[in-house]
Amino acid sequence: MLGNKPVARTTTSAVEEEKVLNVDCTNAGLRNLGNSCYANSTLQCLYAIPELRVAIFEYAGSKVVDIKSRRLTTALKNLFDGLDDNQGVICPLEFLMALRNKYPSFGKMKDGMPMQQDALDCWISVINTLYQTLKGPDSGNQCMEELFGIGLVGRRQYEGSDEQDFIRVEPSPALRCVIPSVEIDLLDGLKQSYTSKTYDSSRGVDANVEYLITDLPRYFTINLNRFCVTTDSEQKVKIAQKVNYPLELNVYNLCSEDLRKKLEGYGQVCMDNAEKLGFNPSETSGSSDKDVKSGAELLSTKSVETSGAIFEEVKKEQSTGIYDLVAVLTHKGSSANSGHYIAYVKQESGQWIQFDDDTVKPQQPEHITELSGGDLEHDIAYIIMYKARVK
Numbered sequence: 126m127l128g129n130k131p132v133a134r135t136t137t138s139a140v141e142e143e144k145v146l147n148v149d150c151t152n153a154g155l156r157n158l159g160n161s162c163y164a165n166s167t168l169q170c171l172y173a174i175p176e177l178r179v180a181i182f183e184y185a186g187s188k189v190v191d192i193k194s195r196r197l198t199t200a201l202k203n204l205f206d207g208l209d210d211n212q213g214v215i216c217p218l219e220f221l222m223a224l225r226n227k228y229p230s231f232g233k234m235k236d237g238m239p240m241q242q243d244a245l246d247c248w249i250s251v252i253n254t255l256y257q258t259l260k261g262p263d264s265g266n267q268c269m270e271e272l273f274g275i276g277l278v279g280r281r282q283y284e285g286s287d288e289q290d291f292i293r294v295e296p297s298p299a300l301r302c303v304i305p306s307v308e309i310d311l312l313d314g315l316k317q318s319y320t321s322k323t324y325d326s327s328r329g330v331d332a333n334v335e336y337l338i339t340d341l342p343r344y345f346t347i348n349l350n351r352f353c354v355t356t357d358s359e360q361k362v363k364i365a366q367k368v369n370y371p372l373e374l375n376v377y378n379l380c381s382e383d384l385r386k387k388l389e390g391y392g393q394v395c396m397d398n399a400e401k402l403g404f405n406p407s408e409t410s411g412s413s414d415k416d417v418k419s420g421a422e423l424l425s426t427k428s429v430e431t432s433g434a435i436f437e438e439v440k441k442e443q444s445t446g447i448y449d450l451v452a453v454l455t456h457k458g459s460s461a462n463s464g465h466y467i468a469y470v471k472q473e474s475g476q477w478i479q480f481d482d483d484t485v486k487p488q489q490p491e492h493i494t495e496l497s498g499g500d501l502e503h504d505i506a507y508i509i510m511y512k513a514r515v516k
Contacts, residue, residue: 152472153208154483156216162482163244164221164231166468168201169480170452170510171251172208173470174344180259180268181205190257193227198258200224201251214483227254243361244454244466245348245508252298273298276340278381281323284331294336299346299508304364311347311370311509315379318350337381341444344451345376345511349498351456363459365505367498372490374448374511388446448511455496455504467504469493 155165171177181202186195200223207215225232228250233240256269279292302311303318319336349368352361377388451471458464468480469488477488496506 151211152478152480152485153211154214154480154485156214157482158216158218158221159239160241161217161221161239162466163242163247164217164224165482166454166466166480167244167247167251168204168208168217168220169468169470170248170454170508172205173452173472174272176268176272176343177255178205178209181255184258187258187260189260193223194254194258197223197227197251197254201255224250241463243352244456248346248454248508249298269298270296270342272343273346274340274342275300275338275345277319277336278339279334279336280381282333282335283325283328284333286330292334292336296340299348301348301350302368303350304366304368306366308367308369311368311374312376312378314349314368315347319379337384338376338379339381339384341376341380341384341446341513343513343515345374345448345513347509347511349507349509351498351505351507352460361460361462363456363464363501363505365498365501368506369497370450370494370506370509372450372494374450375446376448377446380446388444443516445514445516447514449514450493450509451512452508452510453493453496453506454508456507457502457504459501466507469496 155161155168157165181198182205184198184202186199197220200220204215204217204220221231224247231242231247231250252269252273259268274296275298276296277294279294280289281292282289300315301318302314304314305317309317321334323332323334324330325332347370351364353364354360355362377385380388449471453469455467455469456464457467469477470480471477477490477493479486479488496504498505
């Protein structure tokens, strides 16, 4: 049975580390306009998705949706254009104004300064807006579903009986991992987060409910639920407990039986046709971007190849159930209403880059998985994003 295999840790020599950290970063940073690190880190993570950039670059301002959504998408397009040109430090003022116009809660002020906001709220707000504005006859919501939509079904099993029924839910752009009081691995945390026991009053029996994945997206996003509201002060406080996440994630054990069969079928095909497919089954880590179009290839053909065609290609690709870590958004501090957000993004070259507002610098891969938690005064992973390994 497929499972999540731990990634072997290697010791990096001082020479190798110096070589990585001395890489000349040409990536553009984003200016902090007053507690706007929540937006800057979100934008850097989303910019790292080449298929999304293609769709946004093609956006022509459809009048199907409200003007506030159109303005936000246009502002995002303009900002991505600036990042694409690598023109030093980019000012995200147009985007922030459009975000606050569409979602007024992001415009709250305190003592004459914009208040710190939750990066997850920003992330979901932008994604929800794009679900509306990138709607069209060819790509439509389908493109966003292919990129981010995690299909789920709830399986309810009644105690003392073989009877069970299923609960269909809307696809979600992210899963939420509830953090327990002890250190935990990511897969175990997700399993616990989507398993519960309920009481069916009509039957007078308990029922175990487990939510399973029915559809896998290209980008698998997980929110580590680090903030909870206290009952006495109604303030968001932070949970620093460690959630260990790997560079390579196998979600097989989170999937429904039907989806597992598809993944098993794919695995058998790979084993039988490894040479023909150009795939080495002995490889347990690393990206298979060589087997699909790279972000640079997608963007270089954006004037010729439509996003509809690109997303049709994404749709046809066979998911393996294996994902590679490509972005980590962290938070430093004790409260969601304060502190600082930073983005760590894997480049197409394999190099990890830290985006701390307008400060951009390379990072060792080993450092990325060390952001798992444990100390409120250090960077702690809050949102993590994986990219599907496909064929």
